[in-house]
Amino acid sequence: MIEIRPRGSLRSLATLLTLPLLAASCQSVEFYEKGAFADPTMEFAETPAQLHWLQKVQYSDEGAAGGIGTSAGGGCGCY
Amino acid sequence: MLLITLALAVAPQVSSSSTPRTFTLPNDFGEAGTGSIEVQLGFYDRPDAQGAGNPFLDESVTVIEPIVVFDYNYSDTFGVSALLVYDNVSAASIDRLSYYPEQSGASGDWYIGADVGLRWKTSDQGSIGARAGFSAEYDYQSIHVGGDYNWERADRNGKLALSIDAFIDTVEPIRFDGTTDADEDRNSLATTVSWYQILNERTHGTFGATLASQSGFLATPYNFVVVDAPGPPDPPLFNGANGTRQEEVVPDSRLRYVAFGRVRRLLRPGMSAELGGRFYSDDWGITAFDIEPRWINSFKDGKHILELRYRYYTQGEADFYQREAFAVAPTGDATQDSDLGDFNSHNLGATWRWQTSAASRWTFSVDYSLRSDDLDNLYGLVGYQWSF
Numbered sequence: 185m186i187e188i189r190p191r192g193s194l195r196s197l198a199t200l201l202t203l204p205l206l207a208a209s210c211q212s213v214e215f216y217e218k219g220a221f222a223d224p225t226m227e228f229a230e231t232p233a234q235l236h237w238l239q240k241v242q243y244s245d246e247g248a249a250g251g252i253g254t255s256a257g258g259g260c261g262c263y
Numbered sequence: 264m265l266l267i268t269l270a271l272a273v274a275p276q277v278s279s280s281s282t283p284r285t286f287t288l289p290n291d292f293g294e295a296g297t298g299s300i301e302v303q304l305g306f307y308d309r310p311d312a313q314g315a316g317n318p319f320l321d322e323s324v325t326v327i328e329p330i331v332v333f334d335y336n337y338s339d340t341f342g343v344s345a346l347l348v349y350d351n352v353s354a355a356s357i358d359r360l361s362y363y364p365e366q367s368g369a370s371g372d373w374y375i376g377a378d379v380g381l382r383w384k385t386s387d388q389g390s391i392g393a394r395a396g397f398s399a400e401y402d403y404q405s406i407h408v409g410g411d412y413n414w415e416r417a418d419r420n421g422k423l424a425l426s427i428d429a430f431i432d433t434v435e436p437i438r439f440d441g442t443t444d445a446d447e448d449r450n451s452l453a454t455t456v457s458w459y460q461i462l463n464e465r466t467h468g469t470f471g472a473t474l475a476s477q478s479g480f481l482a483t484p485y486n487f488v489v490v491d492a493p494g495p496p497d498p499p500l501f502n503g504a505n506g507t508r509q510e511e512v513v514p515d516s517r518l519r520y521v522a523f524g525r526v527r528r529l530l531r532p533g534m535s536a537e538l539g540g541r542f543y544s545d546d547w548g549i550t551a552f553d554i555e556p557r558w559i560n561s562f563k564d565g566k567h568i569l570e571l572r573y574r575y576y577t578q579g580e581a582d583f584y585q586r587e588a589f590a591v592a593p594t595g596d597a598t599q600d601s602d603l604g605d606f607n608s609h610n611l612g613a614t615w616r617w618q619t620s621a622a623s624r625w626t627f628s629v630d631y632s633l634r635s636d637d638l639d640n641l642y643g644l645v646g647y648q649w650s651f
Binding site: 212213220221223224225226231234237239246248251 | 288289303305307309331346348374398419461463464465467473475521525527533534535541547549551561578602604618628632638640642648
């Protein structure tokens with residue numbers, strides 16, 4: 185397995201953090217060009233209950249908590 | 264002006280749910296008097312064959328979780344929501360306590376939690392939210408407060424979400440040998456920033472980062488590490504190994520860094536593809552990464568939606584993790600918790616969403632995870648959401 189060292193980790197994190205800025209500079213889409221986003225398959229359809237369940241399953245199963253929901257490991261003894 | 268008005272009237276509107284949800288409470292706005300009720304039953308099952316995960320510990324768990332989420336728009340600028348959850352847990356970690364009569368009344372198999380949220384639309388582009396909650400387990404209590412700020416670009420092409428959540432937890436450390444130590448504190452503070460963006464006419468996505476700090480008692484109370492020693496332990500270890508046991512010890516603070524993103528693109532009407540990923544690092548030495556492609560297809564004009572997904576997850580071990588028995592008794596941090604070990608997993612999942620009417624939707628979802636440490640698991644849910 186590839187081992188990621190702290191310096192590489194910070195670099196990767198910095199790269200991912202700049203993605204929103206890159207995204208913000210993307211093509212401007214006018215309101216009349218947004219038909220694709222009304223397609224039902226384009227909906228990020230997870231409900232709060234589904235998110236809650238996914239958060240609990242993954243956080244109690246894996247060492248990495250965060251990025252799903254808001255708890256990042258708090259609030260649960262999780263078995 | 265007439266043309267613009269006409270264009271606005273016929274242009275497809277992007278629903279608020281087109282943006283990925285960040286919170287486990289609803290935070291969308293709607294017309295006064297509208298809302299929704301969501302009922303869901305989650306299930307999780309992890310059998311433990313001898314030698315899987317921690318070879319000395321039976322880590323089998325089965326959980327059934329009913330949950331109810333209520334949401335109501337008191338006005339078009341103010342809404343309330345509530346979440347109630349109960350877990351029925353059957354776990355080897357609880358069964359182990361039956362070895363010790365003095366703990367028979369303290370062991371339990373339940374979790375209950377409640378959260379309430381309020382949200383205000385402060386302007387055409389901005390909103391704020393506040394939430395609070397409480398949860399309790401047989402050996403764990405938690406108080407939660409949190410808040411968020413959301414801002415949307417005027418052209419609706421981008422949306423910023425900032426959130427901060429604090430958890431003030433109390434742990435009753437019931438140890439592996441049945442002894443109970445004095446209550447300990449565990450405090451967590453997590454802040455997340457995420458940005459939703461329409462990237463082009465057929466693609467949108469979200470990117471974000473979470474920074475979380477935890478302090479206090481962070482060990483799993485009943486966990487132990489095995490020190491190689493002659494003679495059979497009492498009670499016997501899971502795989503019949505020899506050895507003596509001592510408590511798991513982990514650092515009393517933890518700083519987690521997470522970056523995540525997902526991008527979805529419409530391939531053709533009724534078919535989309537998504538690529539998601541997450542990178543994680545913490546000061547316990549764990550680094551983790553996952554990548555998750557999805558394929559989403561609709562049938563019968565969107566009445567049925569099928570999502571198929573695959574997730575690859577890999578993590579490195581914590582600095583103080585060791586799978587094998589310790590040759591000599593460790594004097595510092597030491598764990599054999601498989602969650603903190605080195606493993607990867609392949610997860611296959613499917614979700615079927617059935618829109619039975621404009622106001623009601625069923626969701627059926629199942630996932631199977633194949634782990635390199637053999638702690639495979641199956642989980643899923645059945646949910647129903649009714650909007651009024």
